[in-house]
Amino acid sequence: MNRPTLPWLKCCVATALACACAMAWAAGKAHEHGALRLDVAIEGNKLTIAMEAPLDNLLGFERAPRTDAERKAAAEVLARLRSPAQGRPLFATDVAAQCTLSKAEVLSPVLEPAARADARTAAGTQAATGANKEEHADLEASYEFSCAQPGELRSLDVGLFDAYKRMQRIDVQVAGPKGQSKVTLRRPARSVKLAR
Numbered sequence: 694m695n696r697p698t699l700p701w702l703k704c705c706v707a708t709a710l711a712c713a714c715a716m717a718w719a720a721g722k723a724h725e726h727g728a729l730r731l732d733v734a735i736e737g738n739k740l741t742i743a744m745e746a747p748l749d750n751l752l753g754f755e756r757a758p759r760t761d762a763e764r765k766a767a768a769e770v771l772a773r774l775r776s777p778a779q780g781r782p783l784f785a786t787d788v789a790a791q792c793t794l795s796k797a798e799v800l801s802p803v804l805e806p807a808a809r810a811d812a813r814t815a816a817g818t819q820a821a822t823g824a825n826k827e828e829h830a831d832l833e834a835s836y837e838f839s840c841a842q843p844g845e846l847r848s849l850d851v852g853l854f855d856a857y858k859r860m861q862r863i864d865v866q867v868a869g870p871k872g873q874s875k876v877t878l879r880r881p882a883r884s885v886k887l888a889r
């Protein structure tokens with residue numbers, strides 16, 4: 694008697710999932726909770742990392758904080774990302790490459806509405822569009838490392854999974870003097886080979 698309900702249920706769940714996926718896709722294009730994007734580039738003695746992450750991955754919500762606890766959490770996320778080398782580094786390169794962080798920029802118009810005007814001039818229209826999304830919001834961060842021995846750059850250790858429990862997947866694109874490569878990190882993987 695119960696048999697026919699099972700396939701029906703299965704079908705229903707599949708349809709609901711497909712629908713939810715389609716809606717998420719329509720709402721935010723590449724915005725997918727649990728996933729983020731890293732663009733890594735090596736040029737001369739500079740290693741740059743550009744990160745684009747749904748705010749949900751870092752904070753668990755994608756709107757301006759409403760309570761003291763949320764404000765504290767948001768401030769901690771911003772402070773952590775602005776000091777990526779403090780404590781357990783979010784990004785670490787080969788010691789032999791002798792890289793030091795020379796720039797760290799974090800843009801989150803939803804968390805820092807006052808900084809929106811500055812962000813707009815700093816990052817063109819991208820920052821502004823991030824603030825206009827009603828249901829989803831991204832955080833953008835960019836880092837620049839100066840490396841005394843860039844020829845020694847072999848791998849990038851990514852500590853984001855340790856720092857942010859909601860992250861499940863990191864799509865990494867690497868561009869170096871010898872070409873481009875793509876890799877997807879899934880928990881607990883953390884090492885990205887750098888194209889040289």
Ligand SMILES: [Zn+2]
Pocket residue numbers: 724726747748749755828829830
């Ligand atoms: Zn979202």
